[in-house]
Amino acid sequence: MNAKKLLLVVFIAGTVVALPFVNRIVFGVNSKEVNVSTLSQRVISPSILASGYLAHEEEVMLSSEIIGKVAALFVEEGDVVVQGDLVLRVDDKNFIAGLEQSEAAVRINTIDIERQIVRIDNLERQFERSKSLYERSLIGEEEYEVARNQFDLSKIDLLSARERLAQARAQLDQVNDNLSKTQVISPINGVITSLDIKVGETAIASSTNIPGSSLMTIANPASIYTEVLVDEADVANIEVGQRAEIVAIAYPDQPMQGVVRFIANTAKVAQGRQGLSFVVKIDIADPGAVILRPGMSCRAEIFTRQDQEVTAVPIQAIIFEEDRAELRSDYFIFVNDNGIAKKTKVEVGLSDDEYQELMSEIDENVEVVIGPNQQLRHLLEGDRLNATRVEQQ
Amino acid sequence: MALEHDDKPIETRDMGMAHIDTSQSIKTGPAGLVTTAINILTSPSEAFTELGQRPAKLFPLIIIMLPLLGVMFWYFTIIDFDWFIDDTLANSFPRANLFVETSGDSQLEQARGAMESMSQTTFRMIGVFGGAAGMLLLWVLQASYLSLVSQLNGDRFRFTHWFSLAVWTALPYLLTVIGMAVTISLNPNGQLSSFDLDPLTLTNLGITSSNNMVSLALNSVSLTQIWGVVLTVLAFKQWLVSGWIRALSIVLAPYLLIIGVSAYFLIS
Numbered sequence: 001m002n003a004k005k006l007l008l009v010v011f012i013a014g015t016v017v018a019l020p021f022v023n024r025i026v027f028g029v030n031s032k033e034v035n036v037s038t039l040s041q042r043v044i045s046p047s048i049l050a051s052g053y054l055a056h057e058e059e060v061m062l063s064s065e066i067i068g069k070v071a072a073l074f075v076e077e078g079d080v081v082v083q084g085d086l087v088l089r090v091d092d093k094n095f096i097a098g099l100e101q102s103e104a105a106v107r108i109n110t111i112d113i114e115r116q117i118v119r120i121d122n123l124e125r126q127f128e129r130s131k132s133l134y135e136r137s138l139i140g141e142e143e144y145e146v147a148r149n150q151f152d153l154s155k156i157d158l159l160s161a162r163e164r165l166a167q168a169r170a171q172l173d174q175v176n177d178n179l180s181k182t183q184v185i186s187p188i189n190g191v192i193t194s195l196d197i198k199v200g201e202t203a204i205a206s207s208t209n210i211p212g213s214s215l216m217t218i219a220n221p222a223s224i225y226t227e228v229l230v231d232e233a234d235v236a237n238i239e240v241g242q243r244a245e246i247v248a249i250a251y252p253d254q255p256m257q258g259v260v261r262f263i264a265n266t267a268k269v270a271q272g273r274q275g276l277s278f279v280v281k282i283d284i285a286d287p288g289a290v291i292l293r294p295g296m297s298c299r300a301e302i303f304t305r306q307d308q309e310v311t312a313v314p315i316q317a318i319i320f321e322e323d324r325a326e327l328r329s330d331y332f333i334f335v336n337d338n339g340i341a342k343k344t345k346v347e348v349g350l351s352d353d354e355y356q357e358l359m360s361e362i363d364e365n366v367e368v369v370i371g372p373n374q375q376l377r378h379l380l381e382g383d384r385l386n387a388t389r390v391e392q393q
Numbered sequence: 394m395a396l397e398h399d400d401k402p403i404e405t406r407d408m409g410m411a412h413i414d415t416s417q418s419i420k421t422g423p424a425g426l427v428t429t430a431i432n433i434l435t436s437p438s439e440a441f442t443e444l445g446q447r448p449a450k451l452f453p454l455i456i457i458m459l460p461l462l463g464v465m466f467w468y469f470t471i472i473d474f475d476w477f478i479d480d481t482l483a484n485s486f487p488r489a490n491l492f493v494e495t496s497g498d499s500q501l502e503q504a505r506g507a508m509e510s511m512s513q514t515t516f517r518m519i520g521v522f523g524g525a526a527g528m529l530l531l532w533v534l535q536a537s538y539l540s541l542v543s544q545l546n547g548d549r550f551r552f553t554h555w556f557s558l559a560v561w562t563a564l565p566y567l568l569t570v571i572g573m574a575v576t577i578s579l580n581p582n583g584q585l586s587s588f589d590l591d592p593l594t595l596t597n598l599g600i601t602s603s604n605n606m607v608s609l610a611l612n613s614v615s616l617t618q619i620w621g622v623v624l625t626v627l628a629f630k631q632w633l634v635s636g637w638i639r640a641l642s643i644v645l646a647p648y649l650l651i652i653g654v655s656a657y658f659l660i661s
Contacts, residue, residue, distance in 0.1 A: 005435040012434065016568045019592045020575045027599070030589070374483070378476040380582055 031384035032375050036336045036367040037391065042312040044357050046350045047301045048237060050280065052228030054248065054296040057281075058188055058220035063213055064203035066090060066181045077195040081186040081218060088184040088215055090203055095179040102172035109165035116158040120151070127151040190220040193294065224292050226258060226284060228300045229270045229277035237304040238263055244282045249297040251290045258282040260302060305350060311362070312355040317370040318348060333358075334379050336367035341383040426452045433564045433624065440561065441628045445550075448557030453564055458525055460570045464577070465524055468590065469517040473583035478508045480586050484612075528566075532559040535647070539629070542643055550632060562624035565617040569593050588612050606659055610652075622648065 068090035075087045130147035133139040194217035197203060204213050226246050230238060244258040261283045267276035282300055284292070313333060322329040331348045334341045349357030367387065369376060426449060432440035511519075536556035543550045572592040577585060589597065593616040602608045622644065630640040 002435075005431050008435045009431055013568060013571060016572045016593065017575050019572060020579055023592060023597065024579070374479060378473065378479065378584060380584065383582075 029384050031339070031386040032341075032379065033372075033386050033388070034336075034341075034369045034375050034379070035371040035390040036385075036387040037314075037370045037389065038367060039311050039313060039358065039362060039364050041309045042355055043308065044305070044310055044312055044350050044355055045303045045352050046237075046305055047303045047352065048230065048234045049299060049301055050228035050230045050234075051297070051299045052226060052280075054224055054292055054294050054298060055227050056193070056219035056221070056294050057223035057225050058190065059193070059217060059223075059294075060187055060190075060219075061217045062087070062184055062187075062215045063205075064090065064181075064184070064215060065205050066095075066178055067202065067205055068092075068094075068182060069202050070197055070199050071182075073195075073197075073199050075192050075195070075216070077192050079192045080190075081192065082189050083186055085186045086183055087186050087192075087218075088197075088203075090182040090184070092179055092182040095175065095182060098175045099172070099179055102168065102175045105168035106165065106172055109161060109168045113158065113161045113165060116154065116161045120154040120158055123147075123151040123154045184215060186218055188218060188220060190218045193217045193219045219294065221292075224284060224294060225261065226282040226298055226300055228280050228282065228298075229273070230263075230280045230302075232267055232276045232278060235263065235267075235278045235280075238280060238302055239304075242302055242304060244300045244302040246282060246284060246298055246300045248290055248292070249299075254288055254290050256284050256288055256290055257286045258284045258300065310349065310357045311364075312357050313368050314370045315351055315354055315356045316373050316376060317368055318346075318356050319343075319376070334369040334376070335362075336369060336385055336387050339385050339387070341369065341379050341381060341385055343381040429561070430456065430564060433561050437624055437627055438631055441558075441631045444557055444561055444628070445554065445632055448554045450553070450557045450560055453557075453560040457528075457560065457563055457566060457570075460567065460574075461525055461528075462521060464570050464573045465521045466517075468573070468577055468585070469520040471577065471581060471583050472585065474513055474516065476584050477587075480584075482508070484586060484588055528563070532556060532563065535559045535625075538647055539644075543633075546633065548633060554632075558625065558628050562621045562628065565620040565624070566615075569615055569617045591615050593617055606656065609659070 070088060071091040072089040073087075074085075074089075075081060081087060127147045127150070130139060130144050134141065134144035196214045196216060203215060226244075238260060240260050240263060242260045244260060246256045246258045247254075248256070259282065260280060262279075262281035264279040267278050269275075270277045280300075280302070282302070317333050319332040319334070320329065321332065331346050332343050333346050335344050336342075344362070345360075346362070347359035349359045351357065367389070369379065369385070369387070370390065429440050429443050429449070430453070432443070508516075533556065536552055536559045539555040539558075540550070540552040543555070569591050573590050576590055576592055580589075588594070591597065595611040595614050595616070596608070598616065600611055602611060626640050626644045629635065629644050630637065633640070635643075
């Protein structure tokens, strides 16, 4: 074999072997294009999402206590009423007739008492006369006893007549009360939000949900609030007074500001849900341009921690590593150490949709790798970085 | 090692065609396979004369395939698969970068999901054996095409000659395999792009372009591939005693066809 040829082959192979080294020297080691940022002080607002609907706090549903045909309706849906306004009248002819009957009964019983008093006076005089005659032995004992019995019985009759009068008066009160119930008045200041009956229809005294049992609903529009159902796992983080952002489904781009007012003490299984939920009431502090209508579906984001500034990094900068075998989980960030990626273990706190609180003490001037996601996902300790400084907004 | 050595006598029948070179009929003494391998790299005409007489195939197949399979196995053993999938998606065609930047991670994740549906073992098997199988198929196609040309031409060369030539002219690819091995050893962190694996691609030799399609071509073409094509042209010219234009046009025709079809699909 020609030695020159062999040398040439060795030279070519040597060149190829040297090429990656030369490449490294000439072009440098591939560095990863990353975005870095220094740590910033930022408000972290962890929140809980819940869905529900708008409702009125002051709301009454009027129903009839008597059965009768509606004779007159004085309001329409949407009308403003004040407390004491007559809103509906049930036909009262039967009740007026009953009233006259009861008044007559009272009068009859009153007359009967007067008659009994006169009768007692008369029997008392007869008894006194019989007594005098009996003491002088002018009449027998039997005659004397009859006079005395008649006098005693008349007193009992008077008592009975008085009781009948009381009974008639009670009946009169009852009839008066029923008559008053033909006049339905508004118990609160508000707006007629629902009118469920018409003139000529029969109002029915019933608590069951049948036609005629509900007359109308009156609500105070100023008392509108949001009622949401919070999952039992989240309820521990909710407190009265926390800020909330409410979005009505009909106005998805117009969030309203609210404040948590009430948290239910008892959990319940809400319709359509499997787990337990707690009712949370949120007052709407500022509805903005939203026209609030009770029953509207809405969702509320309740901010569970008040607005405090903390040291934070974008959430994608946090690397989570879990070792299930050792039941260990750790959080890391990558810092830019003079162009070299340095993996640093950190303790994290609360987070919101974008940022995570850093509990560990880290020099504020350190540059943290915050993106892009594709690079961060595969970043390794010791990787060379071509960092671009990004100012966080 | 019992390597086959096709030692068939050269047919010297007169085809009645003036362009058949008589020099091919002169039988030279057998050169060693290693000598032939060295000659392919340093003195190709001597190697072609030898191959024209004794078209050995198994030896070059083994010395190319075994190191190639070994290096690819090494590569797919150390590679970080999640990273590899992302890198492949982002670099395999120019649109991938646009789609990652504009549409966010969701679509990328969908594509990732499709790739991840394969198990790592399957992925590794495809990576290791896919390249070797593709190379073998290419040699068979190339040999079939050139043997068809030979048949039309009426010369003495058959499929076995052209297949042997195709394998031997791929011998410079061994240099690529060596380069790959060095590159892998320099990047043990598992994040070595398949595009950076071969130090002899035109891109890795410093030839770059801002045009995506040209960049893709520069990434795909290796110096050893060009070397192999040049060797095939030289062999064709020598064996068939043809002119440069004929040799170039016949040998390069399939490559030009592939480039044309690829360009058409990329543009459309």
